[in-house]
Amino acid sequence: METTVAAVYCEGWDDGVVNPLTPDRAESRDSAGEPYSVVLLAGGRPHTVLDISWAEGYCAVTRYDADGRRIAVHEFRRAPEGDLFLRESTTWHDPAGAGARHRTSWQIGGRRNDSIEPAGDRGGRHTFSDGGFTPPRLPIPAFGRWKALLDSAARVHAEACVRQFADICAAPRVIDGPFRINNDPPGAHDLPVRTSDERPWHPPRPLQPRGLASLFRDGAERTVGDRRMRLATRPAGKLNLPSGRLVAADPSSLDYGDEPFLTTVPPGTYPVTVSLATFTDDLAHTRVAAMRIDISDRHPVRWEPALRDGQDLLDLGYGEFFGFGVDAGLACFVDEDNRERLTDEWQSLELRDPRFVTLSGGDMIAWSSGWGDGAYPTWIGRDHSGRVTSFIADMLLFPSDD
Structure with a gap:
């Protein structure tokens, strides 16, 4: 089943829209490589949040369920060839229950590391590491063309649920998708909105040498x-x-x-x-x-x-x-x-x-x-x-x- 989402632009999401941006202002930031966020709405509720900073070659895709609970985070980074590759993904199987968690990281050379925590924060962990895995890759999307990012994250989330949680969790849930992007302005919405001097997130910019x-x-x-x-x-x-x-x-x-x-x-x-x-x-x-x-x-x-x-x-x-x-x-x-x-x-x-x-x-x-x-x-x-x-x-x- 196809999911239709509409975009709201801002400086970040923190249980509400922080420092709203017009689409033109967000596109200007995209071109300049400056950080901004996209809140994608499905049925008027937050479905996915994209945190983007192309200056750092970075995009995080965070998925939410119908109750507003985070169920997956996928971090894409720029590869030496210029496209994006999936650096790390974290999937929560049941945020309301045990909170089973699966984290996978990829190295560009092909090594994959998996950590599965069937009881979430309550302890217990299975870890795996192996070579020969090619991380998911895709071109850096043009502004507003978010479909490939969403579909890629959906596939990884589905794989994590079905293949990794199946033997340790009950009834794994598969993320919905594929997606259709509605680029028309969403109009009025009921999301909380606030202004702040600080963005709720920062791009992964390591410490720089200072003076x-x-x-x-x-x-x-x-x-x-x-x-x-x-x-x-x-x-x-x-x-x-x-x-x-x-x-x-x-x-x-x-x-x-x-x-x-x-x-x-x-x-x-x-x-x-x-x-x-x-x-x-x-x-x-x-x-x-x-x-x-x-x-x-x-x-x-x-x-x-x-x-x-x-x-x-x-x-x-x-x-x-x-x-x-x-x-x-x-x-x-x-x-x-x-x-x-x-x-x-x-x-x-x-x-x-x-x-x-x-x-x-x-x-x-x-x-x-x-x-x-x-x-x-x-x-x-x-x-x-x-x-x-x-x-x-x-x-x-x-x-x-x-």
Whole structure:
């Protein structure tokens, strides 16, 4: 049976329409890659919500039942070839009952991971992982041409219910479809409408490097709350990288097998610079803002996150990053070949003034980590030719660029 749906445009859905948009304004956002949402109505009720941000190559398709309960979310991402592929889908079998949940994620290379929770939040899980699966793909739709997205999500939902829930849930329900889009304005509707300064959703935009150059500019000042900090740089020694495989980690966790970054550099010894931030109204209070390894003297023109094996930027949400964890208030750079040998060096460290030290003739450089424990990103600088110029461990002292 064909389902007819009509579109209402807005900045998001939160049990009601948030910041309504005219179709022309929504189409303008679509063309510019700016985030917006489409609430598709069937019989006057929310049937599907599309959250779209083409700048991030992202579209989420969320389905609701007749009682307004969420029953499926499908997240499409842009593939390297330019079309969309289904990155992750989550289906709830019975929102009013056990809430059985099935989550599937696809990797563009063909691996599929499934997690089935027959009792939902009450516990119990079956997991499967296998290769040889091609994720569903489709072209990025033109504005208003939502049918392919809806039909694709419907097929995946039906498969999840019938093939995966059949042996662990009673009477699996298949989503309705295919769909017919009514592009005429829906006219008056009874949906709640409100305005807000904040959208109810954000596109999956990972943390971006913020003002890295200014972190290494002597005399630059940055704001923390209502206080100012002044930056100064100092040579921190030279780091030996005999294998060219860099590890950034809490030195107290080196024996836990911290993985080196995927990006390697030629084996050698490289200068390291520390950025120190001192409160202008308390000159005795200094923190490490960042550590930089200079691989060459070329100027970086772009920055990218340093990734480890198994990390994929598509897994990051808004403002998220892959970082190294700190539990002892300390961080370090070390080569993978030296990591195991230096696992006990941290026990003698007490970095107060200065807040950094070179150990074992340059085999490790350690420092006190920003405000203390937490997680910290490492950024890779590249020149116009894509060659690595530097690594920067960012201690996230400052909440935003100023």
